[in-house]
Amino acid sequence: MKHGYDEATGDKQVYIETYGCQMNVNDSGIVASVLEESGYGLTRDQEDADVVLLNTCAIRENAERKIRTRLGMLRSEKEKRDGELMLGVLGCMAERLREKLLEQEDLVDVVVGPDAYRDLPRLLYEADATGQAAVNVELSKQETYEDIQPVRYDSNGVSAYVSIMRGCDNMCTFCVVPFTRGREESRPVTTILSEVAQLAEEGYKEVTLLGQNVNSYHYTDEDGTSVSFAELVDRVSRVSPEMRVRYSTSHPKDCTDDLLKVHRDRPNVCNYIHLPVQHGNTEVLDRMRRTYTREEYLALTERAKELCPGVSLSTDLIAGFCGETEEQHQDTLSLMEQVRYDHAYMFKYSERPQTYAARKYEDDVPEDVKQRRLEEIIERQNQHAKESNEEEIGRVHTVLVEGPSKKSDEQLFGRTDTNKGVVFDREDYEKGDYVKVRIEDCTSSTLLGTAIEKTTLAEAARTDSITTEPAVA
Numbered sequence: 328m329k330h331g332y333d334e335a336t337g338d339k340q341v342y343i344e345t346y347g348c349q350m351n352v353n354d355s356g357i358v359a360s361v362l363e364e365s366g367y368g369l370t371r372d373q374e375d376a377d378v379v380l381l382n383t384c385a386i387r388e389n390a391e392r393k394i395r396t397r398l399g400m401l402r403s404e405k406e407k408r409d410g411e412l413m414l415g416v417l418g419c420m421a422e423r424l425r426e427k428l429l430e431q432e433d434l435v436d437v438v439v440g441p442d443a444y445r446d447l448p449r450l451l452y453e454a455d456a457t458g459q460a461a462v463n464v465e466l467s468k469q470e471t472y473e474d475i476q477p478v479r480y481d482s483n484g485v486s487a488y489v490s491i492m493r494g495c496d497n498m499c500t501f502c503v504v505p506f507t508r509g510r511e512e513s514r515p516v517t518t519i520l521s522e523v524a525q526l527a528e529e530g531y532k533e534v535t536l537l538g539q540n541v542n543s544y545h546y547t548d549e550d551g552t553s554v555s556f557a558e559l560v561d562r563v564s565r566v567s568p569e570m571r572v573r574y575s576t577s578h579p580k581d582c583t584d585d586l587l588k589v590h591r592d593r594p595n596v597c598n599y600i601h602l603p604v605q606h607g608n609t610e611v612l613d614r615m616r617r618t619y620t621r622e623e624y625l626a627l628t629e630r631a632k633e634l635c636p637g638v639s640l641s642t643d644l645i646a647g648f649c650g651e652t653e654e655q656h657q658d659t660l661s662l663m664e665q666v667r668y669d670h671a672y673m674f675k676y677s678e679r680p681q682t683y684a685a686r687k688y689e690d691d692v693p694e695d696v697k698q699r700r701l702e703e704i705i706e707r708q709n710q711h712a713k714e715s716n717e718e719e720i721g722r723v724h725t726v727l728v729e730g731p732s733k734k735s736d737e738q739l740f741g742r743t744d745t746n747k748g749v750v751f752d753r754e755d756y757e758k759g760d761y762v763k764v765r766i767e768d769c770t771s772s773t774l775l776g777t778a779i780e781k782t783t784l785a786e787a788a789r790t791d792s793i794t795t796e797p798a799v800a
Contacts, residue, residue, distance in 0.1 A: 342376035347384025356477025383420035440464030607662030639745035647697030
């Protein structure tokens with residue numbers, strides 16, 4: 328049902344630009360759905376837009392710097408159009424910097440936090456009618472947008488994302504997310520299963536469950552029935568046995584044996600787990616308020632490898648956190664040697680206002696030292712990734728085709744269930760097919776293979792999704 332102010336939208340076109348995490352991408356889809364319902368059109372061309380919305384990220388200083396640069400460019404565009412272009416800042420940066428955005432960036436017409444997207448049509452109408460900036464950055468303890476199907480305008484038609492919860496309760500000392508996204512709120516199970524079923528009906532072959540701390544999901548129905556994250560993943564996997572299931576991003580403290588057993592027992596739950604360690608030293612982990620020690624984390628990775636043979640592990644790593652010594656940095660490198668991650672997201676520490684670390688700790692590691700330590704982490708990870716990929720040569724993987732390779736339309740690109748990218752000749756295969764591929768060669772980031780035959784997840788489960796065969800001479 329459209330709102331009373333919808334007639335004011337006319338034929339106005341909206342251009343949405345998204346920065347940051349996959350959660351923001353999904354949120355942009357929610358924004359698009361809300362605006363379409365209120366009579367706005369969506370455009371992929373900024374030149375055609377009457378409204379430009381920047382969905383922003385505040386996780387690192389560099390992300391905010393990019394937004395400020397972009398706002399400066401849009402200021403010029405707005406002046407060229409004599410103020411007819413409306414500009415909005417959405418998301419985490421809107422929540423964190425609402426006053427500064429209004430005071431210093433007087434070109435902004437709307438400032439909307441991540442829990443207020445339903446209010447966006449009213450805010451745009453108000454700003455247009457009054458000529459004054461309209462703001463709603465109120466955080467909600469209930470909002471999960473469970474009844475809104477996001478517009479998937481950037482989807483490849485094969486893989487889709489489903490938000491299952493919002494916010495985070497962990498309060499890690501370096502992280503601004505609890506301040507910009509609020510406390511955890513889990514979405515009702517029935518709405519999640521319904522959205523996944525709809526995606527399966529539309530032909531999607533892979534779904535990724537999203538949340539700031541996705542594996543802390545916990546929902547209690549009105550009748551008192553409680554559903555854990557492990558139970559949710561199991562239920563999602565049963566919606567369509569031919570649809571792969573992934574999730575992101577998780578916290579090691581919430582990775583339970585029950586969840587690992589779902590990975591082991593459900594063939595369509597991918598054998599890939601993201602376990603952000605952040606650091607390899609217990610003292611630093613304590614300062615970060617990560618709630619586990621180095622030894623406890625290593626025990627978890629061993630348990631994952633024990634229950635889920637062949638599991639692929641990825642992580643997040645921060646170089647140069649407050650007070651980090653050279654010895655503590657070496658602990659991160661040695662932990663990497665023990666775990667041998669297939670993928671990692673690696674960053675220099677970036678102090679964020681409002682966080683405990685910004686208030687209580689000194690950001691005392693020099694920038695050049697941070698950079699050098701980060702480069703050492705990246706070099707170590709690249710080495711491990713290449714060695715891991717070299718071990719794949721001769722193996723056969725079931726690959727979900729996502730589309731043509733970036734380098735050649737004559738080749739296809741897909742991923743294994745362990746999240747490794749694979750390129751192989753197109754032949755007669757199509758996007759959305761499951762294809763058995765023998766790995767012949769590799770780079771540090773991509774596997775190169777030869778297609779054997781089209782398959783299904785059910786067939787792959789019967790014949791083992793990964794088998795070792797002699798490498799082709």
